[in-house]
Amino acid sequence: MSIPKYNTLTIEEKSAITWIVLDRPQTLNALSDELLTEFSDVLRILKTEGAPVIGIRGAGRGFSSGYDISPEAEEIGGLGRRNIIEERTRLREKIECLMPLWDHPKPTIAAVHGPCIAGAVLLASLCDLTVVADNAVIGEPTLPIGGGFMEPFWAFLLGPKQAKMMALDPGARFNAAKAVEWGWANFSVPHDELVDAVEKLSSRIARVHPDVLAVKKSSVNRYYEDRGIRSAFISGAETDALLHFSEPVRAMSESIRSNGLADTIKRFYG
Template sequence: MTGVSADALPEYRDIRVEHRGPISWIVLDRPDKANALSTAMLDEFSDALERLAHTGGPVVGIRGEGKGFCAGYDIDQVGTPKAVDPVADRDRLARNVNRYLAIWDHPKPVIAAVHGYCVAGATQLCVFTDLTIVAEDARIGEPALPLGGGYIAPLWAPLVGPKRAKELAFLPGNMISGTTAVEWGWANHAVPADEVVDTVEEMAERMARIPSDVLRIKKLSVNRAMEAMGVRTAAAGVPEMDALLHLSPSVTQLREWIGEVGLKTAIAEFRKPAGKEPQ
């Protein structure tokens, strides 16, 4: 097993890297912002992931600091197109997906440890990890407001099937528990919240008994089978679908309405039970 001290990596601002035995953790460390994926955090995440391909333990883990794993993209920085430019918007969205494809292509097994909440773009990240361990009471799902389309749920489809992916996409703010995520096939195991990290570290300990080059080829062989079924092609298509919808009049009107009523009110309206009239 190759190991390095934490000093071998840069000192990051919005993430931190912890080497604990056979696993090197990338910790999303912006708890005051619900670990929302800002531009700086995403850049740091990509940098750490690339460096850990050649340093650290034989297994990479990803977890969140604080009350939850991650609330998704920071809507002020990453989650909103800055101008009406479909090409730039598509490039922006593709850049996000490519960060997560780097997990898929990483030479080491990557395990996500999910507790609390895991929303929107954070679920994209977990789709591409090799294993996902969740807290039984975790809340996992779509953005609270339908401002995009074809960006989150299509990446779920290879794991959960088309009908469940559509259920996720068609109900605004749809959320499932960690237990349901396992039943659907999105996650591997659901355990009590205080056992998530220990479970991942125990699995990493067992994985580390296998030589790293063997682990790498085992991962590659399964990925190749999935890619033969079109997983990478599907991932490449999601930025176009989302960029297309960002230009639609209905989404423009929805953004204007949110600006008028405020984010909290808008979310509450979409989460009302069926049959309740908007106020």
């Protein structure tokens, strides 16, 4: 399999599943621009190479903390250099790095343990199946510096009341049991059984011919696309860009640049 060596991802090949491991444990696997570019690249390669199923998990103590909003990251550090149209274009490019999960011909499974926050929730939601460890914590960022990427998926997967709770309550979270009860995840397993459970599931899925799997996946996706999920997802770039240029969010972003993330959370939400 001709997959290059990546800086932010580790690829593990099994007979039924190719694992994409988000491998920035020192940042709780924050989704940097480099990671998203590499992620998009490996998804392209796996269309024709690798195992019949794609699995995604995080290295270290959790799945991912979401988009990288450290002071030096482009998400925060570059905001003052862009106008609102450039920001919308940048955010569309982020979406285009993740959309191949939805459109991929192979089944994709997110294996979620520990924290899965903000943009990472979007990544897991775009996978066909999601299996959560019993220590998984899923939710919104503590600082509401964006809006629109996750909200359509909350609405489609959780319904309007829970979607608005997640959207309006800063740092809203739910655990593995609620993830299954509310339909965000397929099932939950003990933390130390997560990888094994997903590999057993992928072995069963891999018995089906790839062409059959692709058509079955597409038929479900089409149902939701007819109800507007794709256009709602794409519109997130516009709502996020709008909020990034609002005064409250610009103040938070400036505080992150000047004082760091932890201090900004304390300053705004005590």
